[in-house]
Amino acid sequence: xxxxxxxxxxxxxxxxNHTLQDITLHIPANEATALIGPSGCGKSTFVRCLNRMHETxxxxxxxxxxxxxxxxxxxxxxxVEVRRRIGxxxxxxxxxxxxxxxxxxxxxxxxNGYRNRRVLDEVVERSLTHAALWDEVxxxxxxxxxxxxxxxxxxxxxxxxxxxxxxxxxxMDEPASALDPVSTAKIEDLIFQLKVQxxxxxxxxxxxxAARVAERTGFFLNGKLIEFDSTHKIFTNPSDKRTEDYxxxxxx
Amino acid sequence: xxxxxISIFAIVALIATELVTHSEISLHKFGWKFFVxxxxxPVTNKFGALPFIxxxxxxxxxxxxxxxxLAVGVAVFLTEMCPRALRGMLSFVTxxxxxxxxxxxxxxxxxxLVPLLRNYVDPVFIKLLGWTGxxxxxxxxxxxxxxxxxxxxxxxxxxxxxxxxxxxxxxxxQREAVLALGATRWEMIRMGVLRNARIGIVGSIxxxxxxxxxETMAVAMVIGSSPTISKSLLAPAATMASVIANEFAxxxxxxxxxxxxxxxxxxxxxxxxxxxxxxxxVWAVTRGAPARTA
Numbered sequence: 172x173x174x175x176x177x178x179x180x181x182x183x184x185x186x187x188n189h190t191l192q193d194i195t196l197h198i199p200a201n202e203a204t205a206l207i208g209p210s211g212c213g214k215s216t217f218v219r220c221l222n223r224m225h226e227t228x229x230x231x232x233x234x235x236x237x238x239x240x241x242x243x244x245x246x247x248x249x250x251v252e253v254r255r256r257i258g259x260x261x262x263x264x265x266x267x268x269x270x271x272x273x274x275x276x277x278x279x280x281x282x283n284g285y286r287n288r289r290v291l292d293e294v295v296e297r298s299l300t301h302a303a304l305w306d307e308v309x310x311x312x313x314x315x316x317x318x319x320x321x322x323x324x325x326x327x328x329x330x331x332x333x334x335x336x337x338x339x340x341x342x343m344d345e346p347a348s349a350l351d352p353v354s355t356a357k358i359e360d361l362i363f364q365l366k367v368q369x370x371x372x373x374x375x376x377x378x379x380x381a382a383r384v385a386e387r388t389g390f391f392l393n394g395k396l397i398e399f400d401s402t403h404k405i406f407t408n409p410s411d412k413r414t415e416d417y418x419x420x421x422x423x
Numbered sequence: 424x425x426x427x428x429i430s431i432f433a434i435v436a437l438i439a440t441e442l443v444t445h446s447e448i449s450l451h452k453f454g455w456k457f458f459v460x461x462x463x464x465p466v467t468n469k470f471g472a473l474p475f476i477x478x479x480x481x482x483x484x485x486x487x488x489x490x491x492x493l494a495v496g497v498a499v500f501l502t503e504m505c506p507r508a509l510r511g512m513l514s515f516v517t518x519x520x521x522x523x524x525x526x527x528x529x530x531x532x533x534x535x536l537v538p539l540l541r542n543y544v545d546p547v548f549i550k551l552l553g554w555t556g557x558x559x560x561x562x563x564x565x566x567x568x569x570x571x572x573x574x575x576x577x578x579x580x581x582x583x584x585x586x587x588x589x590x591x592x593x594x595x596x597q598r599e600a601v602l603a604l605g606a607t608r609w610e611m612i613r614m615g616v617l618r619n620a621r622i623g624i625v626g627s628i629x630x631x632x633x634x635x636x637x638e639t640m641a642v643a644m645v646i647g648s649s650p651t652i653s654k655s656l657l658a659p660a661a662t663m664a665s666v667i668a669n670e671f672a673x674x675x676x677x678x679x680x681x682x683x684x685x686x687x688x689x690x691x692x693x694x695x696x697x698x699x700x701x702x703x704x705v706w707a708v709t710r711g712a713p714a715r716t717a
Contacts, residue, residue: 227599254605265599267618333604
């Protein structure tokens with residue numbers, strides 16, 4: 172089951188650039204939460220702080236606290252442990268090119284020390300089924316490399332890879348922005364099914380996408396969280412003038 | 424301009440034909456047996472190249488066994504964990520090793536490396552690995568092992584700088600993919616970097632091998648110049664390159680000279696093939712497309 176995320180006074184920097192300023196919000200469990208805003212507003216940095224990927228950049232810095240399921244991910248557990256519990260799907264599909272489809276999905280489990288063939292087989296099938304890719308690849312699981320799939324399939328493979336370790340939260344950083352409309356629709360369908368089991372945070376620059384998949388939406392601008400509310404409210408009756416300007420297309 | 428380009432091919436072709444014509448006597452007299460015969464006797468005019476082929480292969484393998492782990496370690500350190508300030512200086516020094524003339528390496532080996540091996544390193548190997556038969560007395564310091572060690576130092580910069588290049592050609596998104604799965608830094612390096620770069624790393628190793636096979640001066644100075652095949656790595660031996668360098672000046676007889684040139688021909692062909700193979704592998708990785716198979 173998914174868990175909720177409590178973010179309190181989160182600040183992040185790239186070098187001298189203060190990319191996130193005092194972000195406080197509560198992301199409920201088993202819902203999809205969308206983060207929208209113009210390029211460079213800090214929404215990607217924000218999700219990267221939720222699984223401590225932000226700090227892998229040597230010039231990055233972060234303060235404040237993030238509690239996932241009640242546990243402070245910056246003090247209670249290590250970054251490695253955090254990333255095992257919080258899966259992430261990136262903007263560009265990044266399957267491992269030297270591994271087969273099977274090995275791609277199993278990679279996270281193998282990192283965790285699982286070696287049992289039966290367990291691996293089962294998890295690979297379940298994850299690929301969850302990612303709606305099983306039927307397309309079940310005949311060449313071990314024959315084809317992860318890089319031989321189409322872009323949309325690669326992205327679903329990456330989702331399967333993230334799901335295989337059974338995370339509590341799934342972060343998606345513009346998961347469909349590099350894909351064609353058909354593949355995008357598939358990813359969106361998938362988000363609907365996945366939020367039954369996982370808490371999903373999705374960054375998107377596509378407002379229709381946010382409106383379609385998410386219960387809640389947050390609007391970021393210049394490193395600040397301007398408004399965070401139910402998706403319906405944000406898109407029909409936003410409280411802040413800047414949110415209204417953005418969703419009606421007056422800037423960004 | 425086109426003439427300049429063509430002249431390169433012409434030079435290579437000329438070398439090949441010269442080598443073939445001048446080794447004719449030996450080619451006729453010994454045929455294929457030249458490469459399997461182990462007698463090398465200028466007095467009776469009997470020539471077989473096997474001891475030198477053996478010496479070349481074994482000294483190069485010893486060099487690779489020592490240099491590869493070290494070079495990959497240096498490359499991993501420089502690309503993944505070295506502080507930025509130190510990185511430039513360290514890679515400069517590593518690459519400086521490649522600029523030292525071969526004969527200087529030879530001199531250093533004779534006066535520093537060989538006594539060091541004889542007094543401190545070899546006794547340890549004899550004690551620990553003597554049972555394998557690879558390290559047995561008598562030990563003069565000079566010999567196959569000393570040649571392998573000096574070769575390892577000489578090919579280290581080639582392997583490490585090319586490995587560094589293919590490692591940094593691995594896209595950043597691959598590193599992030601592994602980290603996001605909850606990998607430690609070592610797991611990230613192993614799965615996200617080395618695994619993706621492995622074909623290029625093999626290419627750089629083969630390029631190092633190409634250098635080791637043909638390296639002459641330093642090897643000729645420390646290998647002991649003995650046309651014999653012995654199991655012990657501490658025994659003196661000779662390589663294809665070292666025998667040409669050491670004996671060409673005294674080869675007055677036509678058959679003798681022709682035999683040495685035939686060794687040169689064989690060495691020429693082997694190193695060209697090895698180098699082409701290595702370049703292809705490195706190029707396949709660094710041109711941007713990650714290798715899909717193997």
